[in-house]
Amino acid sequence: MIQLSSAFFSVNHLSDALMSLTILSVLLSLGSNRLMALVKIMAFQGIVVSLTPLFLEHHESMNFASIILLQIMLVIKGMLIPGLMYAAVKKVKIQREVEPIIGYHASLFAGLIFILLGAFIAHRLSISLPIENDLLLVTAVTTLSAGLFLLMSRRKAITQVIGYLMMENGIYLMGTALAKETHTMYVVEFGVLLDLLVGVMIMGIILHNINASYDDVDTALLGQLKDN
Amino acid sequence: MLELTTIIPLIAGITTMFVSVRLGRRILVLTALLHLFMTALGWFGKISPAFPQYFSVTNEGMLILLVTSFVFLCISVYAVSYMSETEISSEPIYIGCTLLFLSTMTMVALADHLIVLWIGIEATTLMSAPLIFLHRSKTALEATWKYVMICSVGIALALLGCFFVVMSMDLSGIHVPITFSALGEVADKLDPVWLKAGFIFLVIGYGTKMGLAPMHTWLPDAHSEAPSPASALLSGALLNCAFLGVFRGHQLLYQAGLGDFSSNILIGFGLFSMLIAAIFIFYQTGYKRMLAYSSIENMGIIAFGIGIGGIATYGAMLHLIHHSLIKSSLFLSAGNILLGYGSKLVDKTGNMAKLFPKTFTTFFAGFAGISGFPPFGIFISELLIIMGAFQQGRNISVSIFIFALILIFAGASRLVTKMCFASCDNAEILVKENWARTLPSFALLAVSLILCVWLPDSIYQTIISAIATIGGSV
Numbered sequence: 206m207i208q209l210s211s212a213f214f215s216v217n218h219l220s221d222a223l224m225s226l227t228i229l230s231v232l233l234s235l236g237s238n239r240l241m242a243l244v245k246i247m248a249f250q251g252i253v254v255s256l257t258p259l260f261l262e263h264h265e266s267m268n269f270a271s272i273i274l275l276q277i278m279l280v281i282k283g284m285l286i287p288g289l290m291y292a293a294v295k296k297v298k299i300q301r302e303v304e305p306i307i308g309y310h311a312s313l314f315a316g317l318i319f320i321l322l323g324a325f326i327a328h329r330l331s332i333s334l335p336i337e338n339d340l341l342l343v344t345a346v347t348t349l350s351a352g353l354f355l356l357m358s359r360r361k362a363i364t365q366v367i368g369y370l371m372m373e374n375g376i377y378l379m380g381t382a383l384a385k386e387t388h389t390m391y392v393v394e395f396g397v398l399l400d401l402l403v404g405v406m407i408m409g410i411i412l413h414n415i416n417a418s419y420d421d422v423d424t425a426l427l428g429q430l431k432d433n
Numbered sequence: 434m435l436e437l438t439t440i441i442p443l444i445a446g447i448t449t450m451f452v453s454v455r456l457g458r459r460i461l462v463l464t465a466l467l468h469l470f471m472t473a474l475g476w477f478g479k480i481s482p483a484f485p486q487y488f489s490v491t492n493e494g495m496l497i498l499l500v501t502s503f504v505f506l507c508i509s510v511y512a513v514s515y516m517s518e519t520e521i522s523s524e525p526i527y528i529g530c531t532l533l534f535l536s537t538m539t540m541v542a543l544a545d546h547l548i549v550l551w552i553g554i555e556a557t558t559l560m561s562a563p564l565i566f567l568h569r570s571k572t573a574l575e576a577t578w579k580y581v582m583i584c585s586v587g588i589a590l591a592l593l594g595c596f597f598v599v600m601s602m603d604l605s606g607i608h609v610p611i612t613f614s615a616l617g618e619v620a621d622k623l624d625p626v627w628l629k630a631g632f633i634f635l636v637i638g639y640g641t642k643m644g645l646a647p648m649h650t651w652l653p654d655a656h657s658e659a660p661s662p663a664s665a666l667l668s669g670a671l672l673n674c675a676f677l678g679v680f681r682g683h684q685l686l687y688q689a690g691l692g693d694f695s696s697n698i699l700i701g702f703g704l705f706s707m708l709i710a711a712i713f714i715f716y717q718t719g720y721k722r723m724l725a726y727s728s729i730e731n732m733g734i735i736a737f738g739i740g741i742g743g744i745a746t747y748g749a750m751l752h753l754i755h756h757s758l759i760k761s762s763l764f765l766s767a768g769n770i771l772l773g774y775g776s777k778l779v780d781k782t783g784n785m786a787k788l789f790p791k792t793f794t795t796f797f798a799g800f801a802g803i804s805g806f807p808p809f810g811i812f813i814s815e816l817l818i819i820m821g822a823f824q825q826g827r828n829i830s831v832s833i834f835i836f837a838l839i840l841i842f843a844g845a846s847r848l849v850t851k852m853c854f855a856s857c858d859n860a861e862i863l864v865k866e867n868w869a870r871t872l873p874s875f876a877l878l879a880v881s882l883i884l885c886v887w888l889p890d891s892i893y894q895t896i897i898s899a900i901a902t903i904g905g906s907v
Binding site: 349353356362365369372373376379380383384390392393394396397399400403404407408411414415418419424427428429430432 | 486549551552558559571576577581585597599654658716
C-alpha cells in the first residue's frame with residue numbers, strides 16, 4: 206500500500222494526471238455551449254498546461270529563472286487572459302452559442318477522433334523520437350487540433366478566441382514535448398507570452414466593439430465585405 | 434547598437450499617444466528621418482547589433498529594412514496632410530501605432546533568432562490591427578477581426594514550424610543556438626524530415642501574413658478598410674517583412690541540401706497566388722481592393738522568382754524593392770482619390786485626368802509601373818524572372834506566370850482607364866489635391882525610376898550576397 210501510494214505520487218504519474226486533465230478540459234469545451242463555462246474551462250486548462258513542465262522528467266533540473274517564468278506564465282495563462290475573457294463575456298447579452306456550425310454531439314465525436322489521431326501520430330513518432338512521455342504528445346496534438354476545430358466550428362467571436370487560445374496551449378505543449386530544456390531562453394519565452402497577452406487584449410477590444418455595434422458577438426453578422 | 438532602430442520608434446510611439454496631435458505629427462516625421470539615418474549607418478556598417486544572440490545584420494534583412502525605412506518616411510509625410518484632412522478623432526492612436534508598427538518591422542528585419550523573428554512578426558500583426566480599425570466603421574471592424582484572427586492563427590502555426598526545426602537539430606545531436614546563422618552552418622547535419630515539416634509550417638504561417646493564396650483572405654479586406662497611409666504601409670513594408678520569414682526558411686533548407694523541395698513549394702504557392710489574384714481582380718468594383726489583389730499577385734511573383742532560382746532570384750529581390758515603392762505610391766494616390774470622391778467604388782469616380790491632374794499622373798504612372806511597363810523597375814524584374822524560369826526549363830510554370838500577368842493587366846487596366854478617363858456624373862470634389870499629398874507619391878515613383886536606370890553598387894552587391902545564400906547568381 207505504501208509502495209503504491211509513493212508510486213502514485215511519482216513525477217511521471219503526476220504529469221500523466223495533468224495530461225488527462227488537459228484532455229478532459231478539451232472535451233468539456235467541445236461539448237459546452239455556455240460562454241462563461243468556456244472561459245472557466247480555459248482558465249483551468251491554462252493553469253494545468255503551465256504546470257506541466259514542473260512534472261516532466263527531462264525538465265527536472267529547474268533553476269531560479271525557469272521558476273520565475275513558470276509563475277509569470279501561470280499568472281498570464283491562468284489569470285490575466287481568462288480575466289480579460291471574463292470581462293468580455295460579462296458585457297455580452299447572449300450568453301450561449303446558439304447555432305454552432307457543427308453541433309455539440311458531432312463536436313464531441315470529433316474530439317474523440319482527435320485523441321485517436323494524436324495517439325496514432327505519437328505512436329508513429331515515438332519510434333524516431335527519444336520521448337519518454339507518449340501521453341504528452343497525444344495531448345498536444347489533441348489540444349492543437351481541437352482548438353483549430355473550435356475556431357472553425359463556432360460562430361461567437363468569444364468562442365473563436367477560446368479556440369485560438371486552446372490551439373496556442375497545444376503548440377506550447379508540443380514545444381515542451383519536443384524541445385529540450387537546454388534551448389530555453391527566458392527572454393524569448395517571455396516575448397512569446399507577451400505577444401499572446403497583447404493579442405488577447407486586442408481581440409478583447411475588437412470583441413467589445415463588435416458587441417457595441419451589433420449588440421451581439423456573432424461573427425455571422427460580420428459578412429459585409431465581399432468580392433463582388 | 435543597431436537595436437536603437439527598434440527602440441527609438443518604440444519610445445516615440447508610446448510618447449505620441451500622450452502628447453498633443455501637433456507635436457505628435459512632428460515626432461512622427463522626425464522619428465522617420467532618424468530611423469532612415471540609423472538604417473543608413475547600419476547599412477554602411479557603422480553600427481552593429483549589441484545582442485548578437487538575437488539580432489544580426491544580414492544582407493536580405495538590411496535590404497528590407499532600408500526599403501521599409503524609406504517607404505515609411507514618405508508615408509509619414511503624406512499621413513500628416515491626410516490626417517489633417519480627414520480629422521480622425523483617434524489620430525494619436527494612428528501616430529502611436531504606426532511608430533510601434535515601424536519598431537516591430539525593424540525587429541523582424543534584424544532578427545536572427547528563430548523565435549525572436551516569430552515574436553516580431555506576431556507583434557506586427559498586433560500593432561497594425563488598430564491602424565485598420567481607425568475609421569471605426571462596421572466594415573473596418575470586420576476587416577480587423579478577420580486580420581487579427583487569420584494572421585494570429587497562421588503565425589501560431591509558424592511557431593510550431595520553429596519547434597520542428599529545433600527538433601531536427603535535437604535529433605541529430607547538435608547543440609548550437611537556435612539562430613538562423615548558427616543553424617545555417619550546421620544545416621547539412623540537421624534531420625531532413627523534421628526540417629521539411631518545419632519549413633511547410635513556416636511557409637503556411639508566414640505565408641498567411643505575406644498574402645500567399647489560399648491564406649490571403651484577410652488581405653483585400655484589411656487593405657481596403659484601412660486608411661490609405663496604413664494600407665500603403667501594410668502593402669509596401671509589412672508584406673516584405675513576412676516574406677523575410679519565408680526567405681529565411683528557404684535559405685535554411687537550401688543550405689541543408691533540400692533546396693529543390695522548398696523551391697517547388699514556393700513556386701506552387703506563387704503561381705496559385707497569381708492565378709487567384711487574376712481571377713478576383715477581374716470583377717473588382719473597388720479600387721483599393723484591386724490594389725490589394727495586385728499585392729497578392731506581386732507577392733506571388735516574388736515567391737515564384739525565389740523558388741525558380743538562378744537569375745530569377747535577383748529578379749525577385751529587385752521586384753521586392755520596386756513593388757514596395759510603386760505599390761505604396763499607388764495606395765497614397767488612392768487615398769487622394771478617396772478623399773476627392775468620397776467613395777471606394779470605381780463607379781463613383783471618373784475623369785481623374787481633368788479633375789485631379791497630379792493624382793492622375795502618379796496613379797497612372799504607378800499603374801504602368803506595377804503592370805511592368807518600362808521605365809519602371811518591375812519591367813526588368815519580371816523580365817529577369819521569366820528569363821530565369823526559361824533557363825531552368827520550367828516551361829509550364831512560366832506559361833502560367835505570363836498568362837496570369839496578362840489577365841491581371843487586362844482586369845486592372847479596365848478599372849484604371851474607367852477611373853482616369855470615363856466621364857463622371859457627380860463632378861463634386863470633396864477635398865482638393867495638394868502637393869503635400871502628391872509629392873510623396875512622386876518621390877516613391879522617382880526612386881523606382883532612378884533605381885531602374887542606375888542601381889548603386891552597394892545595393893547591387895547586397896542583393897548579390899543575399900541571393901548567393903539560396904544559390905542565386907546573375
